[in-house]
Amino acid sequence: MPKIIIDGIEFDAPEGWTILDAARFLGIDIPTLCHHDELSPWGGCRLCLVEIGEGKKTKLVSSCTYPVEDGLVVRTATERVIKARKMMLELLISQCPTSKVLQDMAAKMGIEKVRFKPKWEDCIYCGLCVRMCEEQMMAKAIGFVNRGDKIRITTPFDKTSEVCRKCGACMYICPAIVLRCEGAEPKDVLCGGCLNVLQPTCLEVYGEYACWMGLKGECGTCVREEES
Numbered sequence: 001m002p003k004i005i006i007d008g009i010e011f012d013a014p015e016g017w018t019i020l021d022a023a024r025f026l027g028i029d030i031p032t033l034c035h036h037d038e039l040s041p042w043g044g045c046r047l048c049l050v051e052i053g054e055g056k057k058t059k060l061v062s063s064c065t066y067p068v069e070d071g072l073v074v075r076t077a078t079e080r081v082i083k084a085r086k087m088m089l090e091l092l093i094s095q096c097p098t099s100k101v102l103q104d105m106a107a108k109m110g111i112e113k114v115r116f117k118p119k120w121e122d123c124i125y126c127g128l129c130v131r132m133c134e135e136q137m138m139a140k141a142i143g144f145v146n147r148g149d150k151i152r153i154t155t156p157f158d159k160t161s162e163v164c165r166k167c168g169a170c171m172y173i174c175p176a177i178v179l180r181c182e183g184a185e186p187k188d189v190l191c192g193g194c195l196n197v198l199q200p201t202c203l204e205v206y207g208e209y210a211c212w213m214g215l216k217g218e219c220g221t222c223v224r225e226e227e228s
């Protein structure tokens with residue numbers, strides 16, 4: 001088993017683990033966005049950065065993809081790490097400022113202001129929807145096209161996919177939460193949560209505010225109202 005030191009803790013990490021696996025096993029919190037335990041590693045968002053190495057020879061790596069190796073020294077919360085994570089998150093927020101997932105992460109990290117100009121896009125290209133569709137739903141209905149500035153996620157040839165079962169898994173896992181609920185009319189709702197409460201909260205309480213999907217695919221707005 002590779003012996004590693006993580007935040008000063010010596011640990012025999014099982015072969016094949018990543019730094020993130022080891023950190024989680026030891027109860028060390030590392031933020032993640034594009035990582036999902038049931039999907040293949042991606043390493044795209046860089047929010048899970050940690051510092052490895054010693055002395056002057058240290059570098060930042062994505063903990064969700066970096067495999068443990070014998071003698072590896074990892075620090076998960078150095079000034080450099082925190083600074084880099086904040087910058088990555090600010091960049092993601094500037095790309096998709098309406099994402100509640102990103103906003104919550106920013107609040108947790110103590111980010112109060114984003115230094116970059118908002119782009120108001122609806123995707124951060126974390127690849128979660130693509131991997132979910134292929135690996136869990138076995139559909140491969142969507143994928144990346146183009147590169148660089150022109151990159152986007154779509155169906156083959158931008159046509160209605162014949163293999164898409166409209167299961168909603170891509171929407172469920174999307175941290176940008178592109179699909180918004182349109183209101184309390186059965187034809188418009190995403191989850192139906194508001195149809196099951198005596199007084200639908202969405203439009204009455206929030207006016208023009210659109211619902212967002214909760215982590216379990218439920219309406220975050222309705223559930224929050226019911227709980228309060």
Ligand code: FES
Pocket residue numbers: 031032033034035042043044045046047048049062063064065
């Ligand atoms: S969670 Fe590791 S790169 Fe996104």
